[in-house]
Amino acid sequence: MAMFEVRSLCKNFGGLAAISQLNLEVDEGEIRGVIGPNGAGKTTLFNVICGVYKPTKGKIAYQGKEISGLKSSQIAERGVVRTFQRTALFHHFTVLDNVLVARHLQARGGFFRTIFGTNRRIDIEQEKKALEIIDFMGLSDLKDELADNLPHGHQRALGIAVALASEPKLLMLDEPVTGMDPTETQHMTGLIKKIRDERAMTILLVEHDMKVVMGICDKISVLNFGKKLAEGLPKQILENPDVIEAYLGGEDVVALLG
Amino acid sequence: MLKHKVLSIIGVVALIAVMSILPFFVREYYVEILIIFLINVILAVSYRLIATTGDWTLCHVILMGAGAYASALMAKYFGWPFFMTAPLAGATVCLVGLGIVYPLLRTVGFGFFITSLAVGEFIRLSWIKFHIPFGGPRGMIDIPEVGIIGPIDFYEAIPYYFMTLAITLVCLFILYRIDRSRIGKAFKSIYEDDILAESIGINVGRYRTFAFVIGSFFAGIAGALLAHRLGAIDPHIFALDEMVYLLVWVIVGGSATFAGPIIGVAVMTLLFEWTRPLLEWRPLFFGIILIGFLIFMPGGLESLIPKFTRLFGNRKAAQAKAEQPGGAEKSVV
Numbered sequence: 022m023a024m025f026e027v028r029s030l031c032k033n034f035g036g037l038a039a040i041s042q043l044n045l046e047v048d049e050g051e052i053r054g055v056i057g058p059n060g061a062g063k064t065t066l067f068n069v070i071c072g073v074y075k076p077t078k079g080k081i082a083y084q085g086k087e088i089s090g091l092k093s094s095q096i097a098e099r100g101v102v103r104t105f106q107r108t109a110l111f112h113h114f115t116v117l118d119n120v121l122v123a124r125h126l127q128a129r130g131g132f133f134r135t136i137f138g139t140n141r142r143i144d145i146e147q148e149k150k151a152l153e154i155i156d157f158m159g160l161s162d163l164k165d166e167l168a169d170n171l172p173h174g175h176q177r178a179l180g181i182a183v184a185l186a187s188e189p190k191l192l193m194l195d196e197p198v199t200g201m202d203p204t205e206t207q208h209m210t211g212l213i214k215k216i217r218d219e220r221a222m223t224i225l226l227v228e229h230d231m232k233v234v235m236g237i238c239d240k241i242s243v244l245n246f247g248k249k250l251a252e253g254l255p256k257q258i259l260e261n262p263d264v265i266e267a268y269l270g271g272e273d274v275v276a277l278l279g
Numbered sequence: 280m281l282k283h284k285v286l287s288i289i290g291v292v293a294l295i296a297v298m299s300i301l302p303f304f305v306r307e308y309y310v311e312i313l314i315i316f317l318i319n320v321i322l323a324v325s326y327r328l329i330a331t332t333g334d335w336t337l338c339h340v341i342l343m344g345a346g347a348y349a350s351a352l353m354a355k356y357f358g359w360p361f362f363m364t365a366p367l368a369g370a371t372v373c374l375v376g377l378g379i380v381y382p383l384l385r386t387v388g389f390g391f392f393i394t395s396l397a398v399g400e401f402i403r404l405s406w407i408k409f410h411i412p413f414g415g416p417r418g419m420i421d422i423p424e425v426g427i428i429g430p431i432d433f434y435e436a437i438p439y440y441f442m443t444l445a446i447t448l449v450c451l452f453i454l455y456r457i458d459r460s461r462i463g464k465a466f467k468s469i470y471e472d473d474i475l476a477e478s479i480g481i482n483v484g485r486y487r488t489f490a491f492v493i494g495s496f497f498a499g500i501a502g503a504l505l506a507h508r509l510g511a512i513d514p515h516i517f518a519l520d521e522m523v524y525l526l527v528w529v530i531v532g533g534s535a536t537f538a539g540p541i542i543g544v545a546v547m548t549l550l551f552e553w554t555r556p557l558l559e560w561r562p563l564f565f566g567i568i569l570i571g572f573l574i575f576m577p578g579g580l581e582s583l584i585p586k587f588t589r590l591f592g593n594r595k596a597a598q599a600k601a602e603q604p605g606g607a608e609k610s611v612v
């Protein structure tokens with residue numbers, strides 16, 4: 022059985038069917054690309070999976086258990102965490118505090134022990150773990166900087182660090198390399214692979230940069246107008262005439278990849 | 280960083296020392312003012328704790344009133360001593376807070392602000408409506424004194440002052456620990472970005488409830504201290520103009536740091552006393568101050584501190600100060 026499963030999912034906004042009759046199955050350890058033109062419903066899919074919106078219809082199951090209808094925080098607790106297309110950060114926190122606050126799920130201890138600092142050992146442990154994640158995302162030099170003051174590329178990296186800190190098993194990345202230059206993009210692509218390989222996560226990746234998607238995804242699902250247009254290995258997607266027609270307006274995909 | 284910490288500790292110790300000798304050098308009237316000042320500090324700092332989540336309420340003074348009534352009723356009808364009724368008043372107000380937070384949670388920002396006003400007025404009206412046990416519009420009189428404990432008579436201003444000072448310090452210590460803890464960080468993260476906070480596992484509804492209920496507890500303690508000093512309370516004491524003063528304190532002082540509201544209460548208490556001869560002009564005067572701060576210094580007086588620190592070349596400390604989110608500008612205006 023697949024680790025993560027979406028069954029006949031529908032999400033309507035008034036008359037608009039942002040997602041309709043979508044089925045998806047993701048295996049453990051997979052990097053699954055989710056692509057599609059602007060407005061195809063990719064971000065909406067993430068929002069529905071994470072409980073920001075309730076599905077109009079359909080089921081979402083994670084490790085065989087239904088998660089639709091739960092709150093985002095409960096879904097995160099089970100191990101499903103997403104990043105945002107917008108640069109969502111705790112902007113007036115330092116880099117370290119951004120990551121520490123996301124250690125919340127791991128740092129639980131009683132109220133009085135938390136407040137009166139008899140939990141020093143937990144605090145030190147959490148800080149160590151947070152610093153490890155900051156280091157992993159290449160932000161060590163900036164740990165005391167305010168998130169708001171970071172350059173864009175580092176803010177995107179911090180967004181992922183925050184998600185990682187809550188220790189998901191299924192990580193959903195919404196356009197992680199948006200606005201990055203080619204070097205940063207290449208670096209981030211490597212990191213995403215490393216997250217899967219070294220931190221044992223399953224990844225759902227929404228991304229417009231085809232080079233990134235084709236480079237690291239095991240399998241790709243293509244959305245168009247909220248419906249699944251195609252699914253398969255990167256090579257199959259590149260050759261699929263429907264995809265070329267709908268997604269890229271008939272351009273030669275291979276040429277686009279340079 | 281360490282140097283900064285040492286300086287802060289020295290500052291706090293010096294402040295406590297000053298507060299401990301001050302009542303011996305002023306007239307009794309001013310000791311009474313100092314008692315009210317301390318009660319207002321508890322009120323303002325607990326109010327700010329709730330505001331760190333982004334929830335600015337208009338019912339905090341009502342919650343203090345609930346604590347005052349609860350403690351007065353327990354003392355009067357059950358004859359329990361103050362050291363029992365005060366924490367029980369805090370606990371009662373926790374329950375009141377839990378009861379009203381549920382409808383409040385369905386709103387955010389301005390909606391929360393206004394709904395809390397309606398809920399608060401509802402409570403205040405029930406004090407006016409129910410002569411038994413609240414005494415109706417005239418309120419309650421003959422609330423028992425704290426009385427004589429051992430050799431000390433707490434009817435006297437100075438002993439009551441020191442009792443209030445001790446309770447205030449304990450309250451501030453607990454509130455400070457909460458503010459600096461993981462829980463306090465979670466509160467602030469909700470103000471920063473509630474959707475992001477929820478997505479990484481922070482149950483936003485539960486934490487907003489938590490902040491509100493903790494704030495309620497301390498408002499209740501403040502109310503108990505007030506009731507047993509005044510000896511008589513009525514619904515008017517907890518009316519909306521008091522709430523406006525509380526807002527003025529927190530906005531003038533600033534809500535971003537723990538010290539902000541304390542600075543605000545201190546400065547405004549001084550101004551309040553200086554303007555006593557101009558009684559009828561006071562609302563106008565305070566209105567101008569409020570508007571002036573919102574427009575020209577939305578971070579409050581505390582926002583001056585980093586500027587001073589920078590003047591002395593201590594950039595790190597200034598940054599640490601700036602790290603906290605500034606509540607006032609966004610939610611109230």
Ligand SMILES: Nc1ncnc2c1ncn2[C@@H]1O[C@H](COP(=O)(O)OP(=O)(O)OP(=O)(O)O)[C@@H](O)[C@H]1O
Pocket residue numbers: 034037039057058059060061062063064065066106
């Ligand atoms: N909260 C909302 N209310 C109404 N319509 C919405 C809402 N959120 C998304 N939509 C609509 O749903 C459709 C899908 O939007 P979505 O953001 O999921 O697209 P996307 O695939 O992420 O696009 P992009 O690549 O531009 O990020 C769009 O037509 C959008 O306008």
Ligand SMILES: [Mg+2]
Pocket residue numbers: 063064065106
């Ligand atoms: Mg999108």
